[in-house]
Amino acid sequence: MMEWFFHLLQPGTLALLIPILAIIGVFGNKALKAHHKHVERLAKINQGIDPDRE
Incomplete structure (x- = not known):
C-alpha cells in the first residue's frame, strides 16, 4: 500500500528528487515574486x- 513512499525514501531516488524539487522551488518563488510585483x-x-517615477 505505501510501497511507493518507501521507494521515494531510497537514497538513489532522493538523490534525483531533491535537486529537481529545489529547482522547481526556486523558479516557483521567482514567479510568485514577479506576479506580486506586477499586481502591486x-x-x-x-x-x-x-510607478515609473519612483
Missing part, C-alpha cells in the same frame, strides 16, 4: 500613481 504595479496605476 497595477494597483498603483489604478490609484493614479505613476
Whole structure:
C-alpha cells in the first residue's frame, strides 16, 4: 500500500528528487515574486500613481 513512499525514501531516488524539487522551488518563488510585483504595479496605476517615477 505505501510501497511507493518507501521507494521515494531510497537514497538513489532522493538523490534525483531533491535537486529537481529545489529547482522547481526556486523558479516557483521567482514567479510568485514577479506576479506580486506586477499586481502591486497595477494597483498603483489604478490609484493614479505613476510607478515609473519612483
